[in-house]
Amino acid sequence: MDKNKILEILNEYKSPMYLYDAGIIQRQYMKLKSSxxxxxxxxxSMKANPLLGICQLMKSCGTRIEVASEGELxxxxxxxxxxxxxxxxxxxKTIDELEYAIDKQIYSINVExxxxxDIIRKIAQEKSKKANVSIRINPDYDAFGAGIKMSGGSTQFGxxxxxxxxxxxxxxNTPHINLIGIHVYMGTQILNADNIVSIMDKIFEMALSMQTGTGINLEFIDLGGGFGVPYFTNDHQLDLLELKSGTEKVWHKYRDKFCNTRIAVESGRFLxxxxxxxxxxxxxxxHSKDRSYIVCDGGSNFHANSAFLGRHIRNxxxxxxxxxxxxxxxxxxxVGPLCTPTDVxxxxxMLPKAEPGDYLVVEKSxxxxxTNSPVMFLSHPQPAEVLVYDDAVYILREHGKKEDFLVGQKGLG
Ligand SMILES: Cc1ncc(COP(=O)(O)O)c(C=O)c1O
Known part of the structure; x- marks a missing residue:
């Protein structure tokens, strides 16, 4: 999009702002789907970006959806x-959340x-309903090469x-539980297609031995994913040709065993x-001492990821x-406007000389x-979130207002 169009949008919806390009989301979906x-x-995985408009766009692309709370559901x-x-x-998952999911009869509650x-069983029994569940498994190996590993060792997951x-x-015999499948999610930001393929192979192998060992016919196998994107100078693109040939080979090996099984992968970051x-x-x-600073109106309060909050290595x-x-x-x-040295x-x-009124642009955001930022810290109104879709501009979330911070507060009466 050209600079003038972006400036027009910024003038209308104000800074700080997130701007999304629907064409790129559709392209990423097609890339992953065809690989x-x-x-x-x-x-x-709507945890990556839970905006209603983004979910609607994902649905129009053809995705299904993985939620992680009742708000997301x-x-x-x-x-x-x-x-x-x-x-x-x-x-x-809280009891309220489980009740909501069971009332709605969603396809699978992935139990951890x-x-x-046991709680799901009790709720379903009280409601005279049957809940579909899949067991999230923590395998005894980790996600080789993942940016963040979420399995293998001792963990709260699965x-x-x-x-x-x-x-x-x-x-x-639990008549109110329908054990339909298994789920494994091992880690995020994997850039090596071979690693993803080997993990999938191991999950299928595990599914097969579970199917044989229990006699349960798996209706659903969720292979997780962890499909990464290059953010930093030394990162490379996930090799999609390798992903395609590897996953086809693995699927060929197991497809006869899982003829009627739904096979899922999850993705947020890649999409x-x-x-x-x-x-x-x-x-x-x-300037301070030997450094130059650019102070902006939105920082780690709205983009914690770019401040690497909670991470050991800074990029x-x-x-x-x-x-x-x-x-x-x-x-x-x-830096942003917060009163903390971590707001970097x-x-x-290395940047061009900035002046007040310029806009800093953080890519790959x-x-x-x-969704991953401490937005309440220091009570700055939330950024607008805008989508450009086929040349039309959609305001997905309006810029916040100072009054927002009093919403729901009762004070002392
Ligand atoms: C269970 C589960 N599924 C899916 C995802 C999405 O991962 P990504 O954004 O890397 O695709 C995550 C991320 O943490 C997760 O925990």
Whole structure:
């Protein structure tokens, strides 16, 4: 999109702002879809970006949806996803959330402990309903090469593989539970297609031995995913040709065993990250000792990921100054408006000379941006979120207002 169009949008909807490009989301979906066997269904992990408009767009692309809370489930339903295309994963589902999911009869509640399974059984029994569940398994190997690993060792996610068979045997006859499948999610941001393929192979192998060991015909196998995108200088693209040939080979090996099984993968980051840019207006430029600072109106409160909050290794997201792409570069540290030294969204970045009124642009911000940020800290109104779709501009979430911070507060009466 050209600079003037972006400035027009910024003038109308104000900074800070997230701007998403529907064409890139559709392109990413098509890329992933065509890199997997036909039978694999893609579930959009809406934790990456829970906007209603994004969910609607994902649905129009053809995804199913993976939710992680009752808020997400509510949004997924509002976006029009049919219940047979909704799965619910979270290690800490509350009773209210489970009741909601059971009332709605979603396709699968992915259970993460036998204690949770017991609560689901009681709720379903009280409601005289049957709940579809899949067991999230913590395999005894980890996600080689993942940016963040979520399996293998001791973890709050899923049920250890060693406990599986005994636990299922102990379930006994439970008429209110329909055990339909298994789920494994091992980690995120995997850039090596071979690793993803080997993980899938192992999951199918595990599914087969579980099917044989329990006599349960698996109706659903959720292979997770972890499809990564390159953010930093030394990152490379996930090799989609390798992903395609590898997953086809693996599927060929197991497809006869799972003729009628729904096969799922989940994806948030791959589908969304590339589509979004975060815009933050430059308020001040200053020097302290040997460093130059660019102070912007939105920082880690709205884009914690770019500040690497909670991470050990710091890398800068790709960033630029709007309209100054070809100007000479100088080193600057980009900060937000917060009263904390951690509010650094770009550390010692090479950028064109910025001036107050310019816009800092953080690329690859479509996934885990606002949704993953401490938005309440220091009570700055939330950024607008805008989508460009076939040349039309959609305001998906309006810019917040100072009054928003009093909504729901009762004070002292
Ligand atoms: C259970 C589960 N599924 C899916 C995802 C989405 O992962 P990604 O955004 O890397 O595709 C996550 C991310 O943490 C997750 O925990």
């Amino acid at each position: 997997l066997p036909e039978r694999f269904e893609i579930f959009y 509510h949004t997924a339903l509002a976006a029009g996803f049919p219940v047979q295309d909704i799965i619910f994963t979270s290690p800490g 402990s036998f204690a949770e399974l 049920i250890d593989y060693e406990q599986l068979m005994e636990g299922i045997a102990n379930m006994g 969304l990250a590339e589509s979004g840019k975060f815009f933050s207006k430059v308020l001040y430029c200053k 800068n997201f790709p960033m630029s100054i709007l309209g100054k792409e070809n100007e000479p570069l100088f080193e600057a540290t980009v 969204i770009g550390q010692r970045v 479509g996934a885990y941006g606002l």
